[in-house]
Amino acid sequence: MDKQEIKNRIEKLKKEINHHRYLYHVLDKHEISDAALDSLKNELFRLEMDNPEFITPDSPTQRVGGEPLDRFVKVQHSVQMISLFDAFSRDDIFAWEKRLKRIKSIPFEYFAELKLDGLAMSLRYEKNIFKIGATRGDGMVGEDVTQNLKTIESIPLELRVPNENELREIGLSGFQIKKVVQTIKNGTIEVRGEAIMNKKVFDELNKRYKKEGKPVLANSRNGAAGSIRQLNPALAAERKLDFYVYELVTDFGFERHEQKLQLAHLLGFRVLRQIKFCRSLKEVFNFYEKWLQKRNELPFEIDGVVVKVNNLKLWPILGHVGKGPRFMMAYKFPAEQVTSKVEDVVWQVGRTGTLTPIAVLIPVRVGGVTVSHATLHNMDEIFRLGIKIGDTVILERAGDVIPKVIQVLPNLRTGREKEIQVPKKCHVCGGGIERLKNEVAYRCINKNCFAVTLRNLSHWTSRGAMDIEGLGPKIVEQLVKEGLVSDIADFYSLTAGDLKPLERFAEKSSENLIKAIANKKEIPLVKFIIGLGIRHVGEETALLLVKQFLIFNSQFSNNFQFPISQFLKYFLNLKKEDLENIPDIGPVVAESLFEWFRNEKNVEILNKLQKNGVALKVERKSKKQALEGKKFVLTGSLNSLTRNEAKAKIRELGGEMSSAVSSKTDYVIVGDNPGSKYDKAKKLGIEILNEDKFQKLITHNS
Ligand SMILES: [Zn+2]
Numbered sequence: 001m002d003k004q005e006i007k008n009r010i011e012k013l014k015k016e017i018n019h020h021r022y023l024y025h026v027l028d029k030h031e032i033s034d035a036a037l038d039s040l041k042n043e044l045f046r047l048e049m050d051n052p053e054f055i056t057p058d059s060p061t062q063r064v065g066g067e068p069l070d071r072f073v074k075v076q077h078s079v080q081m082i083s084l085f086d087a088f089s090r091d092d093i094f095a096w097e098k099r100l101k102r103i104k105s106i107p108f109e110y111f112a113e114l115k116l117d118g119l120a121m122s123l124r125y126e127k128n129i130f131k132i133g134a135t136r137g138d139g140m141v142g143e144d145v146t147q148n149l150k151t152i153e154s155i156p157l158e159l160r161v162p163n164e165n166e167l168r169e170i171g172l173s174g175f176q177i178k179k180v181v182q183t184i185k186n187g188t189i190e191v192r193g194e195a196i197m198n199k200k201v202f203d204e205l206n207k208r209y210k211k212e213g214k215p216v217l218a219n220s221r222n223g224a225a226g227s228i229r230q231l232n233p234a235l236a237a238e239r240k241l242d243f244y245v246y247e248l249v250t251d252f253g254f255e256r257h258e259q260k261l262q263l264a265h266l267l268g269f270r271v272l273r274q275i276k277f278c279r280s281l282k283e284v285f286n287f288y289e290k291w292l293q294k295r296n297e298l299p300f301e302i303d304g305v306v307v308k309v310n311n312l313k314l315w316p317i318l319g320h321v322g323k324g325p326r327f328m329m330a331y332k333f334p335a336e337q338v339t340s341k342v343e344d345v346v347w348q349v350g351r352t353g354t355l356t357p358i359a360v361l362i363p364v365r366v367g368g369v370t371v372s373h374a375t376l377h378n379m380d381e382i383f384r385l386g387i388k389i390g391d392t393v394i395l396e397r398a399g400d401v402i403p404k405v406i407q408v409l410p411n412l413r414t415g416r417e418k419e420i421q422v423p424k425k426c427h428v429c430g431g432g433i434e435r436l437k438n439e440v441a442y443r444c445i446n447k448n449c450f451a452v453t454l455r456n457l458s459h460w461t462s463r464g465a466m467d468i469e470g471l472g473p474k475i476v477e478q479l480v481k482e483g484l485v486s487d488i489a490d491f492y493s494l495t496a497g498d499l500k501p502l503e504r505f506a507e508k509s510s511e512n513l514i515k516a517i518a519n520k521k522e523i524p525l526v527k528f529i530i531g532l533g534i535r536h537v538g539e540e541t542a543l544l545l546v547k548q549f550l551i552f553n554s555q556f557s558n559n560f561q562f563p564i565s566q567f568l569k570y571f572l573n574l575k576k577e578d579l580e581n582i583p584d585i586g587p588v589v590a591e592s593l594f595e596w597f598r599n600e601k602n603v604e605i606l607n608k609l610q611k612n613g614v615a616l617k618v619e620r621k622s623k624k625q626a627l628e629g630k631k632f633v634l635t636g637s638l639n640s641l642t643r644n645e646a647k648a649k650i651r652e653l654g655g656e657m658s659s660a661v662s663s664k665t666d667y668v669i670v671g672d673n674p675g676s677k678y679d680k681a682k683k684l685g686i687e688i689l690n691e692d693k694f695q696k697l698i699t700h701n702s
Pocket residue numbers: 349426427428429430431444445446449450
């Protein structure tokens with residue numbers, strides 16, 4: 001996007017976010033989920049961070065929680081109620097620690113807590129008595145909701161006064177103990193925490209509301225918020241909320257964050273038991289993973305983990321940036337709905353020739369994995385969604401199911417979106433397309449279409465070509481069927497998230513496969529030519545072509561990397577006669593090569609490979625290395641050279657001679673009157689070279 005496009009996108013995002021906020025806060029209506037709205041806010045935030053000149057004071061990113069409502073008495077917070085910065089991945093957390101270390105280069109220790117999905121509250125106690133409870137509001141001024149909070153059983157109306165022993169046990173000094181006791185009795189103590197609705201209460205209430213024909217609660221957070229931000233304490237009481245303290249605002253000069261929680265507990269508050277002191281980020285990640293797995297077992301909803309620097313003396317040093325503190329982070333659980341953009345729609349040909357439209361998306365994380373494709377099923381579904389190429393869409397991936405596009409956000413269109421068209425010809429085989437009567441699907445009329453695709457793709461990944469581990473014909477077929485791969489370039493845009501939901505792909509194996517593909521992104525030219533599967537072009541011809549290519553690019557040293565475009569340019573410049581003039585290349589092969597490079601589809605795939613990060617390299621082997629490690633067996637007599645001459649040639653090129661055929665043998669050279677070695681070689685499927693082929697092998701590698 002250029003600057004003007006970015007500016008337009010920011011404007012559209014602001015409008016869209018404000019539209020949904022209005023629906024939500026004023027009309028109590030939902031058109032999209034909280035997660036999808038968060039995703040839009042996140043995109044806006046990132047665009048503004050990268051282009052700060054476009055930040056305006058009215059941007060939704062510039063406010064904290066929403067202004068306090070007029071119907072409540074306003075409360076000025078003694079200390080600003082901050083909102084946290086969000087992290088969505090380990091990388092975000094690593095980057096955060098890096099920023100901390102730039103300010104203070106020491107090993108950091110952390111404190112990790114569950115992040116409750118409720119409503120943040122500030123409670124003030126004066127002379128031991130609960131005086132004021134307020135919402136966050138805009139961070140500086142909140143709403144006085146004391147009466148409603150008083151209906152929450154876990155909020156003490158009077159603080160418990162801990163005895164000296166208890167205070168000593170949490171590591172307080174004599175001076176601190178005195179100060180705490182005095183403050184409880186005569187001063188002001190302020191705590192902050194989260195008002196939540198337990199899952200059980202939420203379910204029971206909704207069941208009842210349904211029966212009574214009342215509108216049901218969208219989620220437990222809305223249940224809690226609706227209960228607290230209304231004017232009837234009786235209604236609040238019926239909703240049976242709970243309250244957990246996560247911060248003690250009153251400063252007693254503590255050293256560690258956990259002491260604050262310990263004191264809050266002694267004062268009579270509920271404090272989460274699911275907390276952990278972490279010596280390193282590794283322990284933070286373990287805590288996060290554990291609760292990501294076990295969140296369903298908890299009685300309340302959580303949406304992530306809060307990570308705090310444990311050493312309180314560091315908090316003022318680390319300070320704040322913008323609206324949030326540097327010393328803590330909300331490490332969010334993966335959202336099950338996010339927004340992304342449809343970059344293209346490709347048509348996948350299935351086994352029976354059925355064409356399936358697949359949306360190619362800007363890669364996004366959803367449900368904990370990165371996703372770049374989503375099936376659109378068929379044209380009916382495309383009409384139902386009203387989706388166009390270029391659209392911003394809501395993508396859902398709940399549990400381990402295949403991600404799907406559930407909604408289009410038409411307000412974010414620029415006017416340059418394109419209608420999705422059924423292709424006129426099959427892009428795989430060039431066959432015609434038809435729509436069968438009484439069916440939603442279109443299909444390629446060529447019955448061999450799927451088989452051809454599969455053969456080409458499997459050839460590319462096979463041992464003779466790319467040799468990608470874990471990408472055998474079965475897996476390739478699965479990927480084609482799922483619509484993830486339709487040409488060889490598609491292998492290189494796969495993500496672990498695309499694979500993970502598929503049968504047979506646990507997390508580990510999907511990551512291993514992605515790694516295996518990535519490891520082969522720099523392809524030796526000869527393997528590349530073989531892999532393209534050009535008719536009549538096998539290893540032998542590929543070697544000839546490489547040799548020719550290197551004559552014209554003699555500056556390329558061994559392992560020199562170059563773009564596919566250079567290879568393409570070279571071949572596009574060759575006339576048919578040029579190809580025929582390459583030694584040992586006949587007119588049939590030349591014709592096949594010439595035609596292949598003139599096929600638009602092939603050129604498109606080469607460009608796509610380059611776009612997906614594939615590059616070529618030259619392997620200039622010194623003469624002695626050309627057959628290095630190859631094991632030869634000779635049987636029968638040769639006409640043009642003696643056995644010893646043949647052996648010498650092979651050894652000169654680095655090959656080895658052995659007398660017996662085994663599974664380790666690479667080539668068996670067969671002359672006149674061969675013996676039993678020939679039969680054994682055939683049985684073991686070892687490559688057999690007649691004298692002519694052997695001579696060619698020697699010549700090409702000399
Ligand atoms: Zn076809």
